[in-house]
Amino acid sequence: MNSITSVGEKIKSIRRQNKMTQIEFAQSLEISQATLSEIESGKTKPSFDVLVLLADKYMVDMNWLIINRKVELHFGLQEDELKLLQNYRNLQDIAQEELLDYSMLKLQRYQRNK
Template sequence: MIVNTLGERVKMVRKRNKLTQVDFAKILGISQSNLSEIESGKSKPSIDVLISLITQFEIDLQWLLLSEVTSCKTEIAKDEMELIRSYRKLQDIAKEEVLDFVNLKLARYRRK
């Protein structure tokens, strides 16, 4: 599916992940009104917002900017989004502890 504008592609990502403008804007670190302007084509997203989109939602940059790839790579489940939101609220030391815990769990499951 080809979507003509950057704003339409941003909106497509949001809708495919079943997020409201408010929730999607929070994830991207922008206001809901800024997101609305981006989706309607009234303004362009900042580099930071573009980076957040491609990393958090595993979006192909070429598709996002130029609509030259067929679609978004994957969708993020609601529980995964909640993990991301919670992780972002942690202090750096707590984030390190979370990563250590995840790595420990991965190591245990690899041994089985």
């Protein structure tokens, strides 16, 4: 599992997790795409106002966002759990619903057979 340390890397990761382009994400943060690109690449730092807006809109912990140390992005997830989450996020909506239904059936069977 990769550790993400810089604010720019963390912001880029948040954008990718939300399946947004730089333009879409920049608009949501009320900044230009060029500014976002510079932030993600580490050429510039985001303003405090941008950090607050990002933390609020995307429910990100400000401490995690601004502290420059190695912190795992996916707190407490084991590698298999992370793979499942990544696969789920890459599915279309209907396939996500089918996967959730399937997982509920598997859980019910497991609980019955306990």
